[in-house]
Amino acid sequence: MVAHNNSEAVIWDQMPRISLDEMKSVKLMNRTDTKFVAPRCALAQILKRAHLMGYMVQYTTGALNSYSTIYYDTDTLEMYTVHHNRKLCRQKIRSRTYIESKISFLEIKNKNNRGRTKKIRISVPSTDTSLIKLNDEAVKFIGKNTKYLFHALQPALTTEFSRITLVNKEKTERITIDLNVNFHNFIHNNDDNLNDIIIIELKQDGRYVSTMRQILREMRIMPFKISKYCVGTALTNPDAKSNRFKKKIILLKKIAQYNYDTTT
Numbered sequence: 028m029v030a031h032n033n034s035e036a037v038i039w040d041q042m043p044r045i046s047l048d049e050m051k052s053v054k055l056m057n058r059t060d061t062k063f064v065a066p067r068c069a070l071a072q073i074l075k076r077a078h079l080m081g082y083m084v085q086y087t088t089g090a091l092n093s094y095s096t097i098y099y100d101t102d103t104l105e106m107y108t109v110h111h112n113r114k115l116c117r118q119k120i121r122s123r124t125y126i127e128s129k130i131s132f133l134e135i136k137n138k139n140n141r142g143r144t145k146k147i148r149i150s151v152p153s154t155d156t157s158l159i160k161l162n163d164e165a166v167k168f169i170g171k172n173t174k175y176l177f178h179a180l181q182p183a184l185t186t187e188f189s190r191i192t193l194v195n196k197e198k199t200e201r202i203t204i205d206l207n208v209n210f211h212n213f214i215h216n217n218d219d220n221l222n223d224i225i226i227i228e229l230k231q232d233g234r235y236v237s238t239m240r241q242i243l244r245e246m247r248i249m250p251f252k253i254s255k256y257c258v259g260t261a262l263t264n265p266d267a268k269s270n271r272f273k274k275k276i277i278l279l280k281k282i283a284q285y286n287y288d289t290t291t
Contacts, residue, residue: 034071035070035071035074036090038071038074038075038078039074039084039090039091039191040090041078042074042077042078042082042083042084042090042193043081043082043083043084044083044084044085044086045083045084045085045086045194046085046086047085047087047128050085050192050194050201059142059143059144059230059231060144060228060229060230061228061229061240061250062226062227062228062229062250062251062252062253063226063227063228063229063243063248063249063250063251064224064225064226064227064248064251064253064279064282065224065225065227065243065246065248065282065285065287066223066224066225066282066283066284066285066286066287067206067222067223067224067225067283068286068287069225069246069248069285069287070204070206070225072246072287073204073227073242073243073246073248074191076242076245076246077193077202077239077242080195080238080239080242081195081196082193082194082195082196082202082238082239083193083194083195083196084191084192084193085191085192085193085194087127087128088127090191091189091190091191092125092126092127092189092190092191092192093125093126093127093187093188093189093190094123094124094125094126094186094187094188094189094190095123095124095126095185095186095187096121096122096123096124096185096186096187096255097121097122097123097156097182097184097185098119098120098121098182098183098184098185098186098256099120099121099122099177099180099181099182099183100120100180100181100183101175101179101180101181102181104183104260104264104267106118106119106120107183107256107257107260107267108268110254110256110257111257111268111269111270111271111272112271113271115138115139115140115142116137116138116139116140117137117138118135118136118137118138118173119134119135119136119254119256120133120134120135120136120169120173120175120180121133121134121136121256122134122151122156122159130150131150131151131152131153132148132149132150132151133148133149133151133159133165133168133169134146134147134148135147135148135168135169135172135173147172149164149165149168151164151165156182160177160178165177166178181213182213183212183213183214183256183260184210184211184212184213184256184259184260184263184264185210185211185213186208186209186210186255186256186259187207187208187209187211188205188206188207188208188209188255189205189206189207190203190204190205190206191203191204191206192204193239195237195238195239197235199231199235200229200230200231200235200237200239201230201231202227202228202229202230202239203227203228203230204225204226204227204228205225205226205227205228205255206222206225206226207220207222208220208221208222208224208226208255209222210255210259210262210263211263212259212260212263212264214264214266215263215264215265215266217262217263217264218263219259219262219263221258221279221283223283223284224279224282224283226253226255227243227248246287251282253275253279257272258272258275258276258279261273261276262276
């Protein structure tokens with residue numbers, strides 16, 4: 028798997044850097060999220076324009092950081108189905124490991140009927156599914172903050188991807204760009220990927236004008252609602268209800284084929 032090309036690496040190496048400690052001031056745990064999807068070939072142009080507008084890139088061991096996420100659900104895929112059926116108030120339960128730093132969290136993402144996302148999480152020693160279920164704090168965390176009993180949940184899908192994180196000069200917004208997205212389905216042992224596209228997410232508290240939104244608009248990259256958990260499940264679980272996501276998956280394939288002029 029090719030993580031990046033030389034033009035992308037040159038650009039992010041030239042960008043001002045922001046450390047993980049400095050990023051604490053832009054956590055945005057209670058925020059509005061807007062997602063965008065673009066073909067993989069658009070990444071260098073996005074980074075180039077972001078660099079010219081003074082965006083900073085988060086560095087740990089490099090600008091490109093690796094994530095592994097396990098999504099949990101019931102045996103009937105209740106959380107997936109709620110999303111598929113367009114319910115506005117919904118939850119996702121997942122464990123996430125930051126590969127380079129070897130730090131893991133158990134997270135609950137809540138979305139309300141106004142489209143606002145609130146994430147709460149606790150540190151866990153490992154995302155090994157058997158070990159998490161033996162963690163009393165994890166079990167209490169799920170029981171206190173959701174209607175589910177953790178022992179009634181099971182791992183449904185793993186997503187692995189690389190992420191670039193950008194922050195504007197004012198530290199009022201954070202942009203994540205996910206690439207090399209791969210899925211593994213625990214139930215059917217199927218694999219699939221979205222390696223030909225990138226998923227961009229603009230995270231802000233809603234009070235500020237976004238330069239990144241303007242950059243993407245100029246590149247004709249429009250908002251695109253996408254859940255990695257839902258798309259990954261639709262791609263890898265033939266038993267899951269997926270009518271709503273079929274057109275989205277077809278559109279993703281079309282977007283992947285769009286050829287941006289990477290020389291400008």
